[in-house]
Structures are given as structure tokens and as C-alpha cells.
Amino acid sequence: MSTIEVFEPAMCCSTGVCGPDVPQELVDFSADFDWVRGQGRDIARFNLASEPAAFVTRPPVLQILEVSGSAALPVVLVDGVVAMAGRYPTREELSHWVGAVPEPAGRAPLAMAAAASSCCGGAGCC
Amino acid sequence: MEPSFLTGLPRYLFLTGKGGVGKTSVACASAIALARRGRSVLLVSTDPASNVGQVFGVGIGNTITPIGAVPGLAALEINPEQAAEAYRERIVGPVRGLLPAAEVHLIEEQLSGACTTEIASFNEFTGLLTGEESAAGFDHVIFDTAPTGHTIRLLQLPGSWTDFLNEGKGDASCLGPLAGLERQRSVYAEAVAALGDPERTRLVLVTRPQRAAVEEIERTHAELAALGLREQYVVVNAVMPRPDDGDELATAVYRREQSVLGDLPAVLRPLPTDVLDLKGENMVGVDALGSLFEAGDMAALPGEDAMSSRPVGIPAGADTLAGLVDQLAVQEHGLIMVMGKGGVGKTTIAAAIAVALAERGLPVHLTTTDPAAHLSETLAGTVANLEVSRIDPRVETERYRQSVLRVKGASLDDVGRASLEEDLRSPCTEEIAVFQAFSKVVNEGKRRFVVIDTAPTGHTLLLLDATGSYHRDVVRQMGESGRFITPMMRLQDRDHTKVILATLAEATPVLEAEELQADLRRAGIEPWAWVINNSVAATTTSNPLLRRRAGNELGEIARVLAAESERCAVVPLLTREPVGIAALRALAAPGPVPAPA
Secondary structure, X not given: OOEEEEEEOOOOOOOOOOOOOOOHHHHHHHHHHHHHHHOOOEEEEEEOOOOHHHHHXXXXXXXXXXXXXXXXXXXXXXXXXXXXXXXXXXHHHHHHHHOOOXXXXXXXXXXXXXXXXOOOOOOOOX | OOOHHHOOOOOEEEEEXXXXXXXXHHHHHHHHHHHHOOOOEEEEEXXXXXXXXXXXXXXXXXXXXXXXXOOOEEEEEOOHHHHHHHHHHHHHHHHEOOEOHHHHHHHHHHXXXXXXXXXXXXXXXXXXXXXOHHHOOOOEEEEEOOOHHHHHHHHHHHHHHHHHHHOOOOOOHHHHHHOOOHHHHHHHHHHHHHHOOOOOEEEEEEEOOOHHHHHHHHHHHHHHHHOOOOOEEEEEEEEOOOOOOOOHHHHHHHHHHHHHHHOOOOOOOOOOEEEEEOOOOOOOOHHXXXXXXXXXXXXXXXXXXXXXXXXXXXXXXXXXXXXXXXXXXXXXXXXXXXXXXXXXXXHHHHHHHHHHHHOOOOOEEEEEOOOOOOHHHHHOOOOOOEEEOOOOHHHHHHHHHHHHHHHOOOOOOHXXXXXXXXXXXXXXXXXXXXXXXXXXXXXXXXXXXXXXXXXXXXXXXXXXXXXXXXXXXXXXXXXXXXXXXXXXXXXXXXXXXXXEEEEEOOHHHHHHHHHHXXXXXXXXOOOOEEEEEEEOOOOOOOOHXXXXXXHHHHHHHHHHHHHHOOOEEEEEOOOOOOOOHHHHHHHOOOOOOOOOO
């Protein structure tokens, strides 16, 4: 069984709920991560702010950080090989790597994400 | 006379209550009493504004320091900021030089938030509570804890963290920085067990004979009892003894306090209760603290006659509240934030300023971010031009949760939604939600007066910290050249925002206000004025005990006038509580404050 490791930018919390805005991609990835783990697969995520040592001990991740900085994060390692960088994987991609049966009804068909709330919420900062 | 809460005392003693009720005095006096009984005592302060060192006249800091004047007593101050710094260094230290410098800086910035501070303080605290390490060998450990909101969070964390670790969800919410602490799990479990065990832990709810302070411990009692801390005692501190001289103010204060004591909430009545008399002296130094549990002394000091012939009323060089309102009214709009520790009368001062401005025909919005707000009770009526509202943390947090779930959670399945809901239960969510509501009123000051009766200090600073992080995030996203105005920039703009620091003419509240002022200055915010509330020196009382208190006040007032404030108003202690529009109007009425008849 493959091992997936996801190396994320420095954040206070895994869904971004602690920040001034909640990034949709983080919310989605957190749900997908839980789903993969719920399938009994081997997946782990590392936050640069809380576990920087994990970044230092994976040479491919350290090299990317040295060249591009944390703007290149997240980085996904599958069995130690860089499988993706710069964005979060989708549930389909995660399923493919771990050989899981893809989830047919992973998302509600009519997403209303276009109405995303602004971080400024009428505060007039933007 | 020994108070009942020190009888049959278990190893751990926690003191909690609204800021300014005298937790530190009671903690220090308890420590002295136990040490004099031959017990070895460790006194621990977890208050971000700890002044245990000041009380004993020695520097303490984050190492256990023997108090020379009291054999058997040692003290320790857990400074949350220092603890956070040490915690940050444990994470960042090993990778410094290995990761690019810019990334190390980013990590440090992320670990500068409220979560890290909470977690770091908690780590210090559990070690002591489980009797490991440095606390071994002490018969008693007394915790002079931070004001209530902070205390509750601190105490709630062991419970939720144990659940969190049990579920093995090593990646939820703000507890992110906890990853890798699995090995400390038994320490947390032990901390929870110790807190709930009456054989080991006793909780003392400290209050003053004032309604707001009593309501505060009523809430704390319920919340902590629900968490399993059922071994609770009550201490009512600084109660005016029965005056025998017919002085109007002394009699009014005595009656007001006795009616509060006679009408304690039903849930508090079964708890063992100690009543401590008001003392003429400030509770600083071993001698004064050693007398805290003794009966009050109503006698005048030698030479008191000379004192009572001194001029009384507003001290020279000080302004009146009406004087401040005159200066505020010139601009016809702006944000006025009344800040200070709990219990100094922020709500009263904010309401009096709002009423005075509104009655000059100026549009005013009076609002509060204080979870324990009692604005409507204070006003007890309506005034033309005055809108009153409240930023309720619970309501704002729920609104924010629902909004995130609706918008960001729209595309998730049930499991995903459950996971997001779990994250939204993190302590940070409330800070963010309150901050968003707060940002709206910050900008309203462009059009009219907005008077904010802010939450107690620790809370307020967290709020400002959120404002600061937000500012940095916007700058990062928009670039330095972008045209935008963040709430932080509004708070730093003295034309827009005027911060008024409220305090009392006592050593500890003045010290706390000075620390708050220093914190604000670090955030680039310069306070506009100070208000010294409930001053006995500004009254014409002839009661000997109150005159002694007035004498003690003069030094503090002089210090604020000379060094701390650009402008400073002194508000006298009143015979009637300033509740209702008429009483608030009188507080900031033009002309000299009427002396009690």
C-alpha cells in the first residue's frame, strides 16, 4: 500500500478557519484527507508551522523549499517521490495513488461556492 | 482569624474571579498564612499581567524564586508571552539554518498567535499540576490564575485535549501545534484528574460586593462545576465594615454592599463563604498582606485631622469626565474605545460618554464586545441620537460558523461537513468571528460617534492581535502599494480612534493600565486619555477608613497625572450606583461634579 505525505504551508489550523478567510481548497482537502484515512489508507499531513523537522528530513521537499520557498507548497510525496506540488490533490488523485475505489458521490452536484464570503465582510478594507 | 477556605486545604488551590477583585492579594495572603503555619508553599501566577513580584518587592519571573521575607514561601510567574517564545524556539530552533530564512520567519509569524500562547502556558501549567518536576516538595501550590475567561479556557483545555488525543485526530483545528505531544498524553490525563479531585484541588471564587463581580463568579461556578471542579469556596473581598460616624458616602457604600451580600445568587449560597473587610492600606508588602484576613480597622490614623482639612474634590491638574466629552465633541464623529481591566467601570464610563455626546445632539452608537456586558441595565432607558447594540461573542461565533458551513461547506459530503464543523469548534473561531463584527463598527466612526465598551484586557488584546494578523495578511495579498485601509490602520489613526484607559486609583489597577498602555503602544496605538474611576479622593467624605483610602489614592493619581497620561479625568465614587440615564448624565455633566450633600 502506498504512503501519501502532504507538506503544507505554515498555518495555524488545517482548514484555515483560524485565518481571516477560509480557503475553499483547504476545506475540501481536509474532507478528502479524512475520507482517505477513513478508508484505512496510509496518509499524513505536515504543517510547516508545527512540524518543520519533517520538511528538513525529506530531501525532495527541502530542495523545493530552497529553490521556490513555501510558495511552492503544498508538496505531495507518494512513497517518497514528488507526485504533485503547488496545489492540493483532488479526491480522485488521492484514490488513484492509494488504489482506493473512487468515491462516486463525493461532492454534492450543485456547489454554490461562487457566493464565497469576502474576508472583508463589508469592512471596506478591499 | 483563619478563613474557612484555608481549613483542611488540599495540595492545590486555584483562585479565580473578575480582574481587580483582589485575587493576587488573597493568593499572597493565603501563601503567607500557610507558610507561617510551617507549610512549604509555591505561589504560581499565570496572569499575563502578574504583579506577584511587585507585591513582595522582589523580581520573580519564570523561575521558582524564594521569598526571603517569608520563610517556606517561593513564587513563580508563568508569563504567557515568554512561555510562547520558549515553545516557538523548541519548534523552530532545530530547523534554523536548515530551512531558508524566509520560511523560518513565516513559521515564527504563524506561531505568534493566541493558540500558541494558550498551548505554551498550558504546557507550563500541567507540569506543576501533576506534581512533576519543580513543584515536587511543596506542601501546597497556589495558582493566582488569570481573569475568568482565560482561566476557563485554560482549565477546559485538558478535557478537550484528552478527547482529542484519544480520537487520534492529530490534525484538527488550532491544536495543530500540539502534533507530536502524544507522549505527554498521560500528563494531560493526570492534570484533568487532579483538577476534578476534591482531595487534591480546591477552587476559590474571589469577588467584591458588587453586582457585576458576583455575576461573574456565578457564571464561573456553573462552568467549572460542569467541568468537574465541584470543590468550590467563595471569598468576598474588600467589604466596607459598618460605619459608625453617619458619613453619607460610607453609609451608602455599606448599604449597597450589604444588599449585594444579602442577595447572593441561589447557586452560590450553599458554598462556604468568607467575607474579608476593606482595609485602609493597599495590599502591598508582607505586613499589609499578613493582615488581610483580620477585621477591618475603622479608626483614623494619627494626624488624620490634618488630612480631613485638606481640600477635597477633583485633584488639581485632573480633568472631569465632562471636560473630556467637550474635547471629544469637537470632531463630531469618531471611534471611542474605553479599555481597561474588568471591574474598573468601563461600561459606566462608556455609557456616560455616549449619553453626554448624544445629549449634545451628536449621533452616537454605543456598543460592547464584553461577553459579560450589562449595557442595557446600566442605561435603563433611551436617549435621542443614541443607538445601543452589543457584539455577543456567542451569537457572532454561531453566525460565522453557519456562514462558513453554508458557503465553504456547500460542496462537501456529510463526513466532510462533520469534519469542518469539528474544526469550527476551535477556540480561534470565536476570536475571528468577534473580530469581523468589531471591524464593522470600527469603520462606522467615519460617520458618527461609536463608543465601544471593550472586553476585559486579555480578550481585547487577542482581538487586536487578530486585527494585526489580518492587516499583515491584507498587506501580503495586496502588496505594499495597494490602496486599502484595514481596521488596524483605523485604530492607529488618532483622528479616527481615541482610546480611553479606565482604571482605579489603586496600585494594581494603575499598574495593569500601564501595561495595557505599553501593549497598545507596541501595536502602534497611543491612548488619548485616562479615566480614574470611583475615586474616594475626589469625594468630600469624612469617614476615617475612606479618608485613609483617599490618602493612598493621591500617590496613584499623581503618578498617572505626571507620567502616564496626556489627559486624565477623575470620577468620584458616588453615593448611588450610576445606573439610569439621569445618573449617567450627572457623571459627565458640564461644570464641577456636584459634591455629595
